[in-house]
Amino acid sequence: MASALTDKLSRLVKEMRGQARITESNVQDMLREVRMALLEADVALPVVRDFIARVKDKALGQEVLGSLKPGQTLVSIVNRELAATMGEGISDINLAAQPPAIILMAGLQGAGKTTTTAKLAKHLIEKRKKKVLTVSGDVYRPAAIEQLKTVTKQAGAEWFPSTPDQKPLDIARAALDYAKKHYFDVLLVDTAGRLAIDEALMKEIKDLHATLNPVETLFVVDAMQGQDAINTAKAFKEALPLTGIVLTKLDGDSRGGAALSVRQVTGAPIKFAGVSEKIDGLEVFDAERHAGRILGMGDIVALVEQVTAGVDMEAAQKLAAKVKSGDGFDLNDFLSQIQQMKQMGGVSSLMDKLPSQLTAKAGALDMDKAEKDIKRKEGIIQSMTPLERRKPDLIKATRKKRIANGAGVHVQEVNRLLKEFEQMQGMMKKMKGGGLMKMMKRMGGMKGMGGGGMPKMPF
Numbered sequence: 001m002a003s004a005l006t007d008k009l010s011r012l013v014k015e016m017r018g019q020a021r022i023t024e025s026n027v028q029d030m031l032r033e034v035r036m037a038l039l040e041a042d043v044a045l046p047v048v049r050d051f052i053a054r055v056k057d058k059a060l061g062q063e064v065l066g067s068l069k070p071g072q073t074l075v076s077i078v079n080r081e082l083a084a085t086m087g088e089g090i091s092d093i094n095l096a097a098q099p100p101a102i103i104l105m106a107g108l109q110g111a112g113k114t115t116t117t118a119k120l121a122k123h124l125i126e127k128r129k130k131k132v133l134t135v136s137g138d139v140y141r142p143a144a145i146e147q148l149k150t151v152t153k154q155a156g157a158e159w160f161p162s163t164p165d166q167k168p169l170d171i172a173r174a175a176l177d178y179a180k181k182h183y184f185d186v187l188l189v190d191t192a193g194r195l196a197i198d199e200a201l202m203k204e205i206k207d208l209h210a211t212l213n214p215v216e217t218l219f220v221v222d223a224m225q226g227q228d229a230i231n232t233a234k235a236f237k238e239a240l241p242l243t244g245i246v247l248t249k250l251d252g253d254s255r256g257g258a259a260l261s262v263r264q265v266t267g268a269p270i271k272f273a274g275v276s277e278k279i280d281g282l283e284v285f286d287a288e289r290h291a292g293r294i295l296g297m298g299d300i301v302a303l304v305e306q307v308t309a310g311v312d313m314e315a316a317q318k319l320a321a322k323v324k325s326g327d328g329f330d331l332n333d334f335l336s337q338i339q340q341m342k343q344m345g346g347v348s349s350l351m352d353k354l355p356s357q358l359t360a361k362a363g364a365l366d367m368d369k370a371e372k373d374i375k376r377k378e379g380i381i382q383s384m385t386p387l388e389r390r391k392p393d394l395i396k397a398t399r400k401k402r403i404a405n406g407a408g409v410h411v412q413e414v415n416r417l418l419k420e421f422e423q424m425q426g427m428m429k430k431m432k433g434g435g436l437m438k439m440m441k442r443m444g445g446m447k448g449m450g451g452g453g454m455p456k457m458p459f
Contacts, residue, residue, distance in 0.1 A: 027059045034078070044230045044261040047085065051260075054081050085260055086287040091244065091269035095128065097215040100179040100187040104212060106205055106240060107220035108232055109193035112248035114144060116220050116274060117190040118151035119282035120246075123272075125156055130185035135160040135175035137168035137208065138192040148190050154279045158184070168192065168204060172212055189214070197235045209240055218271065220246045221262055230261050237266045244271035247285070329428040331389040334421050335381040338374055376409060380417050383407040392421060 031052050038048045058077045095101040103120070107113050117134055124130040134152045138144035145162055152159040160178055162171040172189055179187045191208060194201045209217060219242045221229045236242060245268050263270050270285040381389065383406030388395055395403070395418065404411045 024060060027056065031056055031059075038260065041260070044265060047261045047264045050264070051081060051085055054084075082260070083287040085264060086285075087263045087269045090284055090286050091271050092284070093124075093271055094215055094243065095124075095130070095186065100133065100176070100184045101216070102176070102187045102189065102212050102214040103216040103218060104189050104191065104205075104209060104214040105218055105220055106191055106236055106242075107193055108196070108222075109141065111193065111220045111222045112274060113193060113220045114138070114148050114190050115151055115277075116246050116248055116272075116282070117148065117188050118155040118157070119274065119279060120218075120272065121152060121157035121186075121188055122155035122279055123282050123284075124186055131183070132157040132186045132188060133160055133175065133179045133182075133184040134158070134188045134190065135171060136162055136190045137171050138190060139164045139166060139168060139171075140192050144190075144192075151279065157188075169207060169211055172208055176212065197232065202235070202239045206239055216243045217241060218244045218246050219266065219268065220248060223247045223249050223273075230265050233262050233266045237268070242266055242268040244268055246270075246272045246274065246282075248274035329425045331381050331384065331392055331421060334424060335378065335389070337424075338378050338381075376407070376413065377417055377420075379407040380404075380409060380414055392418060 034055070035048055035052050038051065039045070043051075055078055058081070093103075105113050105117050105120075114136070121132045121134055124132050132155075134148055134157055136145045136148040138148075139162070145164070149159045149161075160175040162175075168191070175187060175189070178184075189208070189212065191205055192201065217240050219233060219236050219240075221233060223229070233245075245262055245266065247262070247270060270287070273283050273285045275281050275283050380403060383403045384395070388399065388403075395414075400411050400414045404414050407413075
C-alpha cells in the first residue's frame with residue numbers, strides 16, 4: 001500500500017538514522033523532503049502543514065539535540081507523529097447497546113460499502129462471536145441487493161431480503177423488527193451511494209440515521225481517491241455524526257494520502273482497513289503499526305497474525321508426527337504446504353508487511369511471477385492420481401506427459417516440480433534424523449537466496 005509514499009519516506013528514514021548530528025539546517029532539509037512526499041501522496045495541505053509543524057517543533061527540542069543517537073530519535077518522532085495524525089492506537093467498534101446493535105454503512109458508490117459490510121459481518125462473527133444480520137437499503141443500483149446477499153452468505157451471516165420497489169426507510173424498519181424478534185446481536189445496514197454528493201442522497205441517509213439511531217455510523221472511503229476522499233469525508237461529516245472510518249483498497253497501488261488525511265479532516269477514528277478483495281480481507285486499523293508500514297519499518301505483528309491465522313496447526317502437527325514416525329513426505333504433503341501459503345494471502349501479502357530493507361533484498365523477485373508459480377505447482381499436483389501423489393517414484397515419462405497435458409504446462413515444469421519435491425523430501429529426512437540444527441547452520445552460512453545448493457521451497 002501507498003508504495004510511492006513508503007519508498008520516499010523509508011529512504012528518508014535511512015538517511016535520518018545515519019545523522020550523527022542534528023542541526024536546524026538538516027532538519028529543514030529533511031522536512032522539505034517529507035513535505036514533498038506527503039503532498040505527492042495526495043495528503044491534504046492543512047494536514048501536511050500541521051504534521052510538519054509538530055515534527056519541527058519536537059525535532060528542534062531537547063529530545064533530539066540531547067540524544068546520543070539523534071538520527072534515530074528523529075525517526076521515532078516522525079513515526080510517532082504519523083501515528084498521531086491517523087489516530088492513537090486502535091479504536092475498536094462499539095457494540096454497547098441493547099441488541100441488536102445497529103451499524104450504518106455510509107459512503108459514495110464504488111467505495112466498496114457492500115463488500116465491506118460483509119467483511120465486517122465476518123469479523124464480528126469470528127472475532128466477537130456475534131449473531132449478525134445484514135440488509136441492503138440500496139434500491140437504486142442494479143443488483144446491489146443480490147450482491148449483498150451473495151457476500152453475506154460467504155461471510156456466514158444472515159441476509160434480510162429487500163426489493164428495489166421498497167423505500168429504504170421501510171426496509172430498515174422491517175429488518176430491525178426481524179432482528180429483534182430473532183435475537184440478533186448486530187444489524188448491519190448497507191446504504192445507497194451516489195457517484196457524487198447530492199441532496200437526495202444526504203436526505204435519505206439522514207432520515208435512516210434518525211429512524212435507526214445506530215450505535216455506529218461508519219464512513220467507507222476508497223483510499224485510492226486522493227483529495228476527493230477528503231472532500232467526500234467533509235460532506236458526510238457535516239450530514240452525519242460519524243463514529244468511525246473504514247479505508248478500503250489499501251492493498252491497491254494508491255498514493256496513500258487518504259489514510260493520513262481523513263482522520264484529521266473528520267475527527268472520526270479509522271476503525272478498519274480493507275487489505276484485500278477476499279471476504280476476510282479486513283484488518284482492525286492500528287495507527288502505530290500503519291505508520292511503521294508507511295515508513296518502511298514493516299509490520300511484523302501483522303505478519304505473525306496473518307501466518308498464525310493461515311496455518312492449520314492440526315495439519316502441521318500431523319505432518320510433524322508423520323515425518324518423525326518415518327513415514328515418507330509425499331506430494332499430498334507438498335500440496336498442503338503450497339495451499340497453506342495461499343491461505344496466508346500469498347507472497348505479495350506477506351512481503352508487504354516486511355521491513356523495506358528486507359523487501360529491497362528480494363527486489364529482484366517478481367511477485368506476480370511468484371504467485372503464478374504457486375498456482376502452477378498446485379495445478380500440476382492436482383493433475384496426478386492419488387496413487388502418484390503417494391508414490392512419486394511411479395511418475396515416469398508417459399505419466400509426466402499426461403500430467404503436463406492435464407495441468408496445461410510443459411513436461412519440463414513437471415520435472416522441475418518433482419526436483420523441488422525431492423529437495424524438500426531430503427530436508428524432511430534430515431529433520432527426522434536429528435540433523436535439523438546442522439541443516440540450519442549450513443543454510444545460515446550461505447550467501448544469497450538459493451546459493452550453495454540450498455533446497456528451494458515450494459513458494
